[in-house]
Each structure stands twice: as structure tokens, then as C-alpha cells.
Amino acid sequence: MNLADRLHTAARRLGGRAVLTLDGAELTYGALEELSARLARLLLARGVGAGDRVAMMLPNVPEFGVVYYGVLRIGAVVVPLDPLLKRREIAAYLGDCGARLLIAWHAFAETAEAGAAGTGADVFFVVPEEFRRLLRGVGAEPEIASMADGDTAVIHYTSGTTGRPKGIELTHANLGGNAAAVARMHALGVDDVVLAALPLYHTFGQTCSLNATVHAGARLTLLRRFEAGRALEVIRRDGVTVFQGVPTMFIALLDHPGASDMSMLRVCVSGGAALPLDVLRAYETRLGVEITEGYGLSETSPVAAANRGGHHRRAGSIGWPIRGVEMRVVSEDGRDVPCGTIGEIVVRGPNVMKGYWNDPAGTAEAIRNGWFHTGDLGRTDEDGFFYLVGRRRDVIIRGGYTVYPREVEEVLYEHPAVRQAAVLGVPHPELGEEIEAVVALRAPVTCEDLRDFVKERVAAYKYPRHITFLDELPMSPTGKILKRALARPSAVRAGRSA
Structure with missing residues (x-):
């Protein structure tokens, strides 16, 4: 299974429907499939092949999807990087993964080029109109590389620039399965419009926004950067039905003078940090929308647990594990602790990473006896809901x-x-x-x-x-x-x- 197969399947079924929109710009499923196939051919012509690492520094623009699925299509590995990184950070990540190529947004050209210097990575800049013209002159690569479930699709970096950066290897099965679980859990369908307020280079936005949308055949409307007033405008203009964000986004929306009835939002999901209970209640009483909280890490693709809607939701809780995933709260010696007792949250399931890139010792420390040790402290209640208490690490x-x-x-x-x-x-x-x-x-x-x-x-x-x-x-x-x-x-x- 290649994650790019999901796009190919959706394009055959929904070719003329929009998949990525940014204000007046629109990409249909068919266009995204064709452009990503043309990029795949371009990459092959540049000598990039299966298993090669291709870094990308792109904001939330339609070209992100073109590059992402184009790299996956040939079996290469996507290394998504924050466009705001500085030279030294870029150099550290590119050097660690041995990237063959860095594909960067034109606005970050100077920093990207400086960061890539000396790493052995070539640099390719995306200038929207030039990018389209270039791809129009290239034939589409008809084949999608056949990948095993355990083959690496994406390497996400979560560490710093000094010492050894830590790259999280997520497989095609990790990401595909997690996207499918999110789509199923929220009953995403072709009539849904998902707001891409989260950065797509991050696992939260990549899995829950981009990949889950494509899996479900829905539409993703993009925000280049989050700003409360702009987000409210796009939600109303585009008829957004699904909003996924971090607590700061929900707080900013709540505090905006233009915030009013938001009951058109069918699904609201908060993750990344604990959402204040007062904010959660204010959304229900003032804006007419229910927020569900979830939990996960980049190492878990990222979703490990989530509240469901209605009576399957408990305020202040991170819910319970998603389908196929197990979670426990354990003591330092790995034994289950009693209900209500604080311990470390551990996770097992098809969403758990393959390991840390070129770091067998780090992988062995994190995954013990098949369980990923999150370093997060939590507890459970008598009904099986999990609660995040704090972090063992200093993150x-x-x-x-x-x-x-x-x-x-x-x-x-x-x-x-x-x-x-x-x-x-x-x-x-x-x-x-x-x-x-x-x-x-x-x-x-x-x-x-x-x-x-x-x-x-x-x-x-x-x-x-x-x-x-x-x-x-x-x-x-x-x-x-x-x-x-x-x-x-x-x-x-x-x-x-x-």
C-alpha cells in the first residue's frame, strides 16, 4: 500500500470535485492526481528514486499536496520541515536524513539555500505560476510505486539542531491507517469541508486534515497562517463543517468580536495541549458547537485517543483509544496502575512509528515489549476515559x-x-x-x-x-x-x- 494510492482512488471517483482550495484558487481531485504524477516524473528525471529522502518547506498552499503525493508516488520519503526554520536548523535536518532534494517555497529561498549549502541536497523552489508551467511540460508518471506496509513514507523531526536531531519514521501503513481511523471516527464524507488551520508539515495537520480529507473524498480549504478573523471569514464563506485546531486557535476565535453562532461546524477537534474547560463550555453555550479533545504524538501518527461526540465525550478527558489502538497507564516498572492513579501513558497499535531514524538505541528505549512509552503522565477513570496530567520530559x-x-x-x-x-x-x-x-x-x-x-x-x-x-x-x-x-x-x- 502506497499512501498515494488513496489520492489515485479518490481521483477516479471524484475527479471533477475540488479537493484543495485557497481563496480563489482550486485544485480538483483529478488535477491533484495529474500534477503529482507529473512531479513524480520530474523527480525521477532528476535521479530521485524509491527510499530517497525529499525535504519540503512549504506553507499551507495547494502545491503542498502536489509535492507531498508526488514524492510518495515514486516511493521516496517525505521530510516535511517548518518553513519558519532558520539556516542552522535546516542544515541539521537535511544532514541527518541525507536528503537528496529540498523543495522550498519561493518566499523562503534565501534561508533554504543557505541551510542546504554543504549538506549535499539540491534545492528546488516553488514559484506558483512557474511551477505549473514547468509541470505542464512534463509527462505524467503512470505508475505508483508498490510499497510494503512497513516502508517509510515520512520522517518527522521533533528535536533540536544541536546534538543529534530525532527523526520519527512513519510508514505508509501508519499514516494510511490513522487517516482512515480519523475519517471513520468523524464520519467524514464528500459533502464535508475541512478547514486547514493547522500547518500541513505537522503530523496533526498532515494526517487529520490532508490525508483524512483525501481518504474521505472531502474538500480541504487552506489558511496560509492562522488568524482568528480570517478563519471566521473562511469558515462562513466556504461552509466549513470540520475544524481541527490547538487550544490557542479556539481561544483566539472565542475572543474575536466577530464570533457568533458557529453551529454549522459539525465536528470541532482540539489537540496538541489541554483545552481549558471554560473555553470548552463557552463554545457550547455561546457559539453552539461541541468540541471534542484527542491525544497523540508524532510517534503515533499522531492520533492515539479521542473523545467521541455526545455521551461518548467527557470534558477534560482525552477520551479513549481509537479503533485498533491500545493504551495503558503504567508505573516505572511497566505494571498497570490502579484506576485514578497517575502513571506513564503507553501505546500499542498500528499507529506506532517504525522507529527513530538511524537511532536503534533511541527506538529500543521508546518502544519496549511492543509498547511505545510516551513520557506523558496520565490516569484513567472508572469508565475507561484517559486524562493527561503532565509530561515526564521537560518538553x-x-x-x-x-x-x-x-x-x-x-x-x-x-x-x-x-x-x-x-x-x-x-x-x-x-x-x-x-x-x-x-x-x-x-x-x-x-x-x-x-x-x-x-x-x-x-x-x-x-x-x-x-x-x-x-x-x-x-x-x-x-x-x-x-x-x-x-x-x-x-x-x-x-x-x-x-
Whole structure:
């Protein structure tokens, strides 16, 4: 099974129906199938073949679907990258996966080219009209590469740029099965219009928006970037019936003065972080729509559990496992803990990743006895609903985006004035968590200068908005910085902050 087969099947059945729309631009199923087949031929002519890694840095535009399914069609591996990445981040990811080619949106050409320099990856830029003209001059590749269920389709990166980036290998079966499960769970059909508010380079948007839409024969209407007023306009203009987002999106919509009755939304799904209960209730009472919460990680393709609608939903819960997936809450020794007791959530099923790219030790640590250990802490209730309590790791979830503290810490340590650094998440009413850096200095530097230093080197959502200076960071006897001692509000710390 090749994930591109899903598009081929839908195109034969729904060739003239729209699949991807962006304002006035539209791609039908037939056009998406043909253009992706032409791109496949172009890739083959450039020497790209089955198993080769092709990175793509594209925003939410119709060309994303063309490139995505075109790469999969020849059996190559898609490596989706955030278009906001900086040079050093791009270089790290391309170098780690050994990408043959980087296909980037024209607006990011300078950064993409600088990042690819020295990695061995060629660079191809997508300029909409030129891209279409180029593909019109290429014949369509008629064959779709035959792939085994366990063949890698996509490598998603979730780690930083220093040390060794961690690439999550998701197979054709992982992604195809998860997309089918999402489509089935939400009863997606040809009359549904799904809002692509989530970035398609992320597993949430890729599986739940793009692949599930194609599987169901629905239509995906794209937002280049989320802005509440614009989202409301598109929802009403295009008759959106399905909205999937992270809590910050739901909060922004709720706070927008133009928000009113949204009962036309048949399905509303929140993921990526816990949704405040007050927000969930406000959607029901003020906007006439029910939000269901789900749970997953990139390593689980991503959906592992979800609430269902109506009486199959419990506020504050992440629901229960989707069909074919098992979840448990276990102690440190791997034994099931009693109902209501907090432990680590572990997952087993066809959605669990193949492993970490070129990292057998990391894979063996994460997948033990067939169970993927999420590092997330949770509990269950007497009815089998799961609840997410916290994260064992120090991962920060800022507005649905994952930020790894070590990546930011390594950049801070590059500044000559920094002697010690720790990065942690602090509560934020809208974003869930905000990023704070706690720093001990060896030479004077201002918060603004240090913040700008980091901002120039990482994606915009990763740099610390708050910086606290201490004379010394608390240390363990073995010399490790004790983040537990720092995880309290900055206002009570003895230090200078901004």
C-alpha cells in the first residue's frame, strides 16, 4: 500500500470535485492526481528514486499536496520541515536524513539555500505560476510505486539542531491507517469541508486534515497562517463543517468580536495541549458547537485517543483509544496502575512509528515489549476515559508547538556572556505555556540583547519571551541543573527578569 494510492482512488471517483482550495484558487481531485504524477516524473528525471529522502518547506498552499503525493508516488520519503526554520536548523535536518532534494517555497529561498549549502541536497523552489508551467511540460508518471506496509513514507523531526536531531519514521501503513481511523471516527464524507488551520508539515495537520480529507473524498480549504478573523471569514464563506485546531486557535476565535453562532461546524477537534474547560463550555453555550479533545504524538501518527461526540465525550478527558489502538497507564516498572492513579501513558497499535531514524538505541528505549512509552503522565477513570496530567520530559508545548529546552539552551550557551542556562515552560493563559530562560552570566548582557541573539537562530515560536538572571542556578550533587527548583513563578525568584 502506497499512501498515494488513496489520492489515485479518490481521483477516479471524484475527479471533477475540488479537493484543495485557497481563496480563489482550486485544485480538483483529478488535477491533484495529474500534477503529482507529473512531479513524480520530474523527480525521477532528476535521479530521485524509491527510499530517497525529499525535504519540503512549504506553507499551507495547494502545491503542498502536489509535492507531498508526488514524492510518495515514486516511493521516496517525505521530510516535511517548518518553513519558519532558520539556516542552522535546516542544515541539521537535511544532514541527518541525507536528503537528496529540498523543495522550498519561493518566499523562503534565501534561508533554504543557505541551510542546504554543504549538506549535499539540491534545492528546488516553488514559484506558483512557474511551477505549473514547468509541470505542464512534463509527462505524467503512470505508475505508483508498490510499497510494503512497513516502508517509510515520512520522517518527522521533533528535536533540536544541536546534538543529534530525532527523526520519527512513519510508514505508509501508519499514516494510511490513522487517516482512515480519523475519517471513520468523524464520519467524514464528500459533502464535508475541512478547514486547514493547522500547518500541513505537522503530523496533526498532515494526517487529520490532508490525508483524512483525501481518504474521505472531502474538500480541504487552506489558511496560509492562522488568524482568528480570517478563519471566521473562511469558515462562513466556504461552509466549513470540520475544524481541527490547538487550544490557542479556539481561544483566539472565542475572543474575536466577530464570533457568533458557529453551529454549522459539525465536528470541532482540539489537540496538541489541554483545552481549558471554560473555553470548552463557552463554545457550547455561546457559539453552539461541541468540541471534542484527542491525544497523540508524532510517534503515533499522531492520533492515539479521542473523545467521541455526545455521551461518548467527557470534558477534560482525552477520551479513549481509537479503533485498533491500545493504551495503558503504567508505573516505572511497566505494571498497570490502579484506576485514578497517575502513571506513564503507553501505546500499542498500528499507529506506532517504525522507529527513530538511524537511532536503534533511541527506538529500543521508546518502544519496549511492543509498547511505545510516551513520557506523558496520565490516569484513567472508572469508565475507561484517559486524562493527561503532565509530561515526564521537560518538553514545552507553546500554543500547540513543541519546543525542546535543550535546543534553546544550546543556543544560549553560544553567547559569550552566558555561563549557565536552563529553559522551561511557565503557565500562560492563552498559549498553555510560555518559554522562559533562567541564566547565570559571566559578563553583562541585557535581556533584550540575549533574546534577540536566540531569536535570530531559531524559529519564531522557540525563543524565550522571559529571561531571568540569577547569580547561580541550583545544581545537583552530580552537577546537573535542578529545573525542579526553578519551576515556580519568576516573581518569587531572587533575580532580575524581563
